[in-house]
Amino acid sequence: MLAQFSPPSTSLDALIERILMSRQITRDDQKQLMNLLLSKECLSDEEHNCINEVFDRLRRGLLHVVE
Numbered sequence: 001m002l003a004q005f006s007p008p009s010t011s012l013d014a015l016i017e018r019i020l021m022s023r024q025i026t027r028d029d030q031k032q033l034m035n036l037l038l039s040k041e042c043l044s045d046e047e048h049n050c051i052n053e054v055f056d057r058l059r060r061g062l063l064h065v066v067e
Helices: 011-022 027-038 045-059
Strands: 024-026 064-066
Touching: 011 024, 011 027, 011 045, 024 027, 027 045
Parallel strands: 024 064
Antiparallel strands: none
16 A cells, blocks of 8 residues: 555655554654644645545544654
């Protein structure tokens, strides 16, 4: 499934790639992603999809929250 996932090439890319590869997300990572989604910054559809993919995996238990 990871092979089909191609996040945008930005610092967001590095964050999402680290989360998906390690299968771990910190509370700070979650806050950062939520702030991006809720900010007035313009995110591309691809960026929205990448962030939503992280939260979907979190909901399905495929990511573990670490401190």
